[in-house]
Amino acid sequence: MNIALLGFGTIGSGVYELINLNKGKFESNFTDLATQKSRPAITKILERDITKDLGDSVGVIVTDPKEILEDDSIGIVIALMGGMDFEYEMIKACLKAGKHVVTANKAVISEYFAELQALAKENGVVLRYEASVGGGIPIIGTLKEEMRINRVTEIKGILNGTTNFILSKMTEEMAGFEDTLALAQSIGFAEADPTADVEGYDVSRKLSILSSMAYEGIVRDEDVYKRGITDIGAMDIEMTKSLGYVVKFLGHSILDGKRDVYTTVEPVLFKAASIMSNVNSEFNIISITGDIIGELQFYGKGAGKDATANAVVGDVLYILNIVGEQNLPRPLRLNRKLNKLGTGIFKGKYYLRANLNDKESLDQVLSALETVASRKTVIVNDNHVYVVTSVIAANEFNAMAEKLRETVPEFFYARIYE
């Protein structure tokens, strides 16, 4: 069976190296004499740049999608172009053409999850997306397996390598956000436009995929409460450290009862002595809680060429393994009607730092806090006020903060994880 690749960027070339250039152990899966002849390879790559060096003579770069869609020798298509519309249309067309699809595209999966899964089933093929969440961490396959026995009730994790690199570096160097973002951009750890990472869209897409799978109904990207990390200053790193905390960018969802889903992507403070606080740089961690198994956590590289390519090729091997078997794996249930209820279930003490730009600011901050917190610790220092509150429900604090922003524009706050 031949394979086609859509896109020959970083991950695409990593996949090509594993499958065609024998980096790693792909070939050892086909060592029997009978199967060796049919060792699969990437024969066509859809790319605009036809001058790219493929390193062997097996693959050919094509520019016309029809070259892949109408080629009956191609049974698996690996979609790694990124972006939204074109890749979505290509994945649909491939499924309709009876080709199995493997993708790392979290935007497409998150947006069209139920439709694409149904389309795969209709056409008797398999859609796999292990690399769409957690890079090299085998979370998608494991979540599917655990769900065969468990009702999953909670998912939380550090799901974005770029922002975790930035926050780890800020913590290590006691540095500010802008400088650290610039550093991350200069060494290729952040994109020129970092919005999707630092504002939480990337985490939110990954969280919505995991939550849809776990809770058996569609949770959409836009259902997720999102608050980014751009307001975090060096003074916050310093103060939270002295309080014994480390700031992390957390995606978190909870299923309460049968249908009530709460989701949030926001900066959260963890005790320095915790597993989460010690997940650094581009590493990710994902925690799932099931009613039988309890909590499981999975740690690994959340991004990077080889780790992500490893996940993609794992999906390819999975498909090659079931081709010719009698029964395709049963698709996930995604049709449970879920109530998506914002952040109402989350609560905790809060840390808040505000810049005091004029005489009234301090009073404005404190009276705003008065409306939600009965007790609090207040430190005023160098035109900043730092506050740690008693336990408050997240939706109350978020609403208060939104209102406060009208009069005191510069502040940062984070829930403290208990």
Added chain:
Amino acid sequence: MNIALLGFGTIGSGVYELINLNKGKFESNFTDLATQKSRPAITKILERDITKDLGDSVGVIVTDPKEILEDDSIGIVIALMGGMDFEYEMIKACLKAGKHVVTANKAVISEYFAELQALAKENGVVLRYEASVGGGIPIIGTLKEEMRINRVTEIKGILNGTTNFILSKMTEEMAGFEDTLALAQSIGFAEADPTADVEGYDVSRKLSILSSMAYEGIVRDEDVYKRGITDIGAMDIEMTKSLGYVVKFLGHSILDGKRDVYTTVEPVLFKAASIMSNVNSEFNIISITGDIIGELQFYGKGAGKDATANAVVGDVLYILNIVGEQNLPRPLRLNRKLNKLGTGIFKGKYYLRANLNDKESLDQVLSALETVASRKTVIVNDNHVYVVTSVIAANEFNAMAEKLRETVPEFFYARIYE
């Protein structure tokens, strides 16, 4: 297809609850009309105590193994008796009778790994043992999957819930080993005879299973260097804490080049700010490093009724899923000739505490250390000497310590993980 259970202890009854009593989602795997009729159940349980309450009328307790071995309606046998000889013979007999086997018995798997795997293959059945390592952590299945692409070069982990509970409790309470062991025994977290746990036999069996799988050749329990945790005193907990470390009981193996394997089970000091240091109580963590994927870590309950039963039932579902398919999964390669080379590859700074029982003890300790360590920090206090050395190879330090034991019998030491 019917299932038989060998042993109705804690894990056995947990498995019975999941499969027969519909705790969890086992039944939802058979919701299609066609498969519902054939929903598998445990119909026979081998147990001495025939008065046990099964909670339903599907399962029957039998006392004669033949009742299971000669019952053609039974396709899967779950072996959870524990111990060695009888379970080993039963597993062999079941495989020979053409029955798939699922077991949690690390002693049997570790001792007869290659033989049992070959026997399964010969008889066209599957042998699964997910619950034998890491309790509820899905490490066996994941390791198999990752090895399809990666050459695994390193495994390390906290693999024993009892000793991790004891060490966590000692760290939390600044308590001594004997008192904490007694506490663990009183609440059922340690057995009356704790030798297998506290001397490292349990960890060593798990490490030998993972290492055999990962390095594709047999690593036996007796190949593993083992040093237990019974020498750790409250003063060690206090001193290492003040130095910024936490003591953990680590299983660790490394493949160097193609054939050289190094294995060790011993107390190791980790920086307080690390993931390993924050794995507490009965939780386990397992790290595997592959040449493509980098490091992956898996965290979860290493013991306990539900978590372990979850892993067992996962294996049962795996088998039910492939019954009737054309190709059984390819067995692991276990025939690579490995050189088992002790602890030669490990090195680090060492922490040592010795009791000074007479005037000569201090000199004896310091001159013994002189033979291996060029630089060291020495603290003498309350009839104890505490030393932190420069970096030393593990086999040198271990040999020195063994010799020192002849003149200064009471001391504890641990390598500091860098």
